[in-house]
Amino acid sequence: TAITGLIQGEYTLKHTDEDGCTYAEAPVILEEPDPIVIVQASVSLPHSPYNISCYDASDGSITLDINGGHWYGGYDFDWEVLEGGSVIDTALQNQDNLRAGTYSVSVYDIQGCSVSDTFELIQPTQIMIAVETDSSLSGTTSLNCFGDNNGAIRVQASGGEGPYEYKWEDGSSGQNRENLGAGNYTITVTDSIGCSVTDTIEITEPPPLKIDSM
Numbered sequence: 017t018a019i020t021g022l023i024q025g026e027y028t029l030k031h032t033d034e035d036g037c038t039y040a041e042a043p044v045i046l047e048e049p050d051p052i053v054i055v056q057a058s059v060s061l062p063h064s065p066y067n068i069s070c071y072d073a074s075d076g077s078i079t080l081d082i083n084g085g086h087w088y089g090g091y092d093f094d095w096e097v098l099e100g101g102s103v104i105d106t107a108l109q110n111q112d113n114l115r116a117g118t119y120s121v122s123v124y125d126i127q128g129c130s131v132s133d134t135f136e137l138i139q140p141t142q143i144m145i146a147v148e149t150d151s152s153l154s155g156t157t158s159l160n161c162f163g164d165n166n167g168a169i170r171v172q173a174s175g176g177e178g179p180y181e182y183k184w185e186d187g188s189s190g191q192n193r194e195n196l197g198a199g200n201y202t203i204t205v206t207d208s209i210g211c212s213v214t215d216t217i218e219i220t221e222p223p224p225l226k227i228d229s230m
Contacts, residue, residue, distance in 0.1 A: 070211035089126025
């Protein structure tokens, strides 16, 4: 006869014969394995408190150290992306090249015992560049006349982690530019943790005046 559903502990089998004599077998001790434990979970932290280096980057990682359970048979892993995040290989122990998001993992041993945990990877906010340029009197171009060199650009960054460094393609620095002619002007804004964004601003001018001879 099999007895199932027993918990950890010591059990003694006793049986009585037809004469009323009782006999006891040697005690049987049922032991349970140690619980599966995620001993340590190392999550990327390039810039505290961020787990991703810059907005929309995919350089996050989660590394697991597992112990306990029926360790002799190894472990199986089942990852899931709960929110945001990247497409991942769900069967790997460790995950790399992750985007910001929420990830969960369940770890199983050879007997199906399991443990689960959830990790949230956060990223800096996106750097935004607000641009203001002068307008001509007509409002259709940046400069009043063809060939003028009195255009101006003013930029203001937000998001990311200030303070910011403003660098123009021609080597100039600073938020504001003056005495500009028509053309494209490219600026790169870098924040204090090394994240950057680039934008190109166009200064426009009207076409040259033409005098048609009679």
